[in-house]
Amino acid sequence: xxxxxxxxxxxxxxxxxxxxxxxxxxxxxxxxxxxxxxxxxxxxxxxxxxxxxxxxxxxxxxxxxxxxxxxxxxxxxxxxxxxxxxxxxxxxxxxxxxxxxxxxxxxxxxxxxxxxxxxxxxxxxxxxxxxxxxxxxxxxxxxxxxxxxxxxxxxxxxxxxxxxxxxxxxxxxxxxxxxxxxxxxxxxxxxxxxxxxxxxxxxxxxxxxxxxxxxxxxxxxxxxx
Numbered sequence: 712x713x714x715x716x717x718x719x720x721x722x723x724x725x726x727x728x729x730x731x732x733x734x735x736x737x738x739x740x741x742x743x744x745x746x747x748x749x750x751x752x753x754x755x756x757x758x759x760x761x762x763x764x765x766x767x768x769x770x771x772x773x774x775x776x777x778x779x780x781x782x783x784x785x786x787x788x789x790x791x792x793x794x795x796x797x798x799x800x801x802x803x804x805x806x807x808x809x810x811x812x813x814x815x816x817x818x819x820x821x822x823x824x825x826x827x828x829x830x831x832x833x834x835x836x837x838x839x840x841x842x843x844x845x846x847x848x849x850x851x852x853x854x855x856x857x858x859x860x861x862x863x864x865x866x867x868x869x870x871x872x873x874x875x876x877x878x879x880x881x882x883x884x885x886x887x888x889x890x891x892x893x894x895x896x897x898x899x900x901x902x903x904x905x906x907x908x909x910x911x912x913x914x915x916x917x918x919x920x921x922x923x924x925x926x927x928x929x930x931x932x933x934x935x936x
Contacts, residue, residue, distance in 0.1 A: 713826065714758040714804035715750050715870065719743045719771075719812025720785020720792030721764070731764060732918055733812045734774075738931045742918055743771070745815030745931070747778055750808070750870070753822040758804060761812070762796040790891050790898075794882045800875075806830070807878055809895050810870035813918045816930055821912050822870060828909040829872035836872070836896045837911035838865035868911045871895050877904055 719733040733743040763771040765784040783799045785792030828835025845859040881898040
């Protein structure tokens, strides 16, 4: 059995919106609903848990009333929200995908690549290579310190997939020790387990800024053709 957790527990303060960005519409459909439908497009997934802010739980229930999902409330940080979602998954799930609710366009092919990676390695994340030159900069002065070889650098996306035992152990240990990092793969790496890369997608964008929202409108328009 494969479960998926969509984390949409953020409140969108940095986006500058009156509502969390996951509820903003792209071509008439909330970003979170796009993500839910895309994850559910993969027939290998048997269970979907969606994590939202407590104050938006009723709104999410109404939005997803026709979808077969479990809803739970998020915490103060993304990592807390993911852990809440993980605990809501079925114990029968041997493999768990974790996806950002503000990444509305993962393809079925991408989702299946991640699943295949987990089945082979135990942990897998999608990523795309960097295109631009990367430099290390002294933040205060703006002075360039070094040019970094980008050949081994990738931009990491979601969904990220893990064997259930590994990801639950990583989150539980992090909770116990108060350790936080920026993604779930980082917790698994911190645990000492290996994580492997699969090919990501340029259209699998994370909506973080108003410019991303404009880009999402263009991608959605292409997908509707």
